[in-house]
Amino acid sequence: MSVVEGTTSSPPPAWRTADAWQRLFRERPIVPLLVLLGALVVLYQVVQPGTISPNWVGSIIRNAVPLAILAACQTLTMLTGGIDLSVGAVASMAAYVMATLVPSQGPVIAIVVALAACGLAGLANGIGVGIFRVHPLIMTLAMSLVVLGLMTVYQLIMVAAGSRVPPEIRTLGGGTSFGFVPHNLLLFVPLAVGIMWALRRTGFGRLLYAVGDNERAARLSGVRVWQVLVALYVVSGLLAGVAGLVYVGITNVATVTLVDKYVLTAVAAAVIGGTSIFGGRGGYAGTIVGAIILSLLTNLLTVLQMPEAARQVVFGAIILAVAAAYTRITSEA
Template sequence: MSTLAPSTNLRSHFKTPTGAVLLALAALLLLGGTLNSQFFSPTYLLLQLQSGAFLGVIAAGATLVILLGHIDLSVPWTLTVAATVGTAVTRAGGGAWAELGPLAGIAAGALIGLLNGVGVAYLRIPSLIWTLAVNTILLGAVAFYAGNTVISSEPSPVMAALGAGRSFGVLPNAVLVWLAVSAFVVWGLRRTLMGRYIYAVGTREVAAHMSGIDTRRVILGAFVASGVCSAIAGLLLAGYAGQSYQRMGDPFLLPGIAAVVVGGTSILGGRGRYGGTVAGVLLITLMSSMLSLMHVPEAVKQICYGLVVVVMVGLYSRRQGG
């Protein structure tokens, strides 16, 4: 019996969402290596890790919202607005005032998150509808500001250093930012009352309210955090690209949700771990890389992300129901 215990424990580990994602991640790595001999090179893997950092920061905020049983569909244009504001303020300020750009971008993301939180928590409008409406309004606002043309913009030195720079010439700074955001999220979920309240509200909001939790403030805080995370990702992406541009956040909406759901966080709220989200981000990033190697169009990529969400939600729901 004792000889069977290790293999049994191993099988039970891979039956968990995070374990299943790690297994799929290993399979993707092996498959990628067979498709392209450069897939395992440190340079290529670091490049993928840098790309995953942008998605990882977005997914960190999305995790908090989804744990509440809500969803934030304003991510694409929150990201774009933050990058637009950040680069515009940088260009207008110049010199020593240039670094007000990133602060302005983060403030813009927080304000959008605050607007989302007010609509969902206080006006009681379903998050799916409210955040989609906010996303559409932001789209129109940026298009009006830009005159339907590419905005002339430039990132501040800090934005460029964090988005495109590397520490010690090796590790992308964007990855360090993702690590910092991740540490803050993990600490918040595990060590603070806010983290406990998020799980309580996500499990059953009415019961949480009856127990004395101010559920509206919890929801408001989660949406503000999501807006800030989207803004940080937008500033990093603008620093990486050297400018802000319209629709720069569009490719991140479905992958951001997919990373959270694939990592085992319940779309209904109340269940999930941030570690699973990290594994989901790495899986989605490698999946996107492989599809790019196969020269798959962006539209097909989005279809694949949607299918991943549908399949994983179905599998987890079936497991929980059984």
């Protein structure tokens, strides 16, 4: 029989405005992100006057699309408090399997088989995380090694078959119309709308947030958490596959490590986009802006002709700064 007494007095006005800002950041993280994006564009204009053009915008967006799809995997898994580090290997697998099967099977079967392989890798992740309760970090990291190993073997078997990226994939992944509208938006816009709709308006989307916010509460409400996790990692695997196909459309050359270097960038896009790595909070819209910001930043650092090493340092530092600022602003005292 504890005694509850009155809580603290009302906060001073200055604190109130800070509180309002915090709330804005927490509930509409997209607003400050767009401001940041705008600031980067202005910075770009100052540093490299005259570069900004429809073509430039087109190329930024074209490169941002596959990153945004890869970051969708991170957003969805992070909402449940997980992560998917296997997306690099899985996306590369999609690209490589597709390219090697095209000469013998034609593009349709090649794409279907490639995505099916990604789905299987996702299923394995889901079973590991959801049923055997392996930590997602470990599970997906291990899975990426398994996939890479399998692909190395596959590479040896398929060495004589040759590989080809079909024109459909090249056009869809890397092509543009009128010189500046990237075709991959045709794929991406419905996909992005679909993901955002699913997160807000479907039972499955709700459950991702629920599992990430409080797994025990979800369980007590009758949610069989393993089902959610298995389905989630399958979806993540498939999305990674799609991202891999878009990447190979841009590069036109498939290798078994094509997408590896984008994995952490994708994680960063989701984090910058306001999705909590601890689960339960975030969304896809922010992630998309995060991917555009990172795509712009890569472009800027390239244009500035920084040496590769310095570029990586700056890149990392900026990601850290944004993430830290974000945590500081949104976290409860």
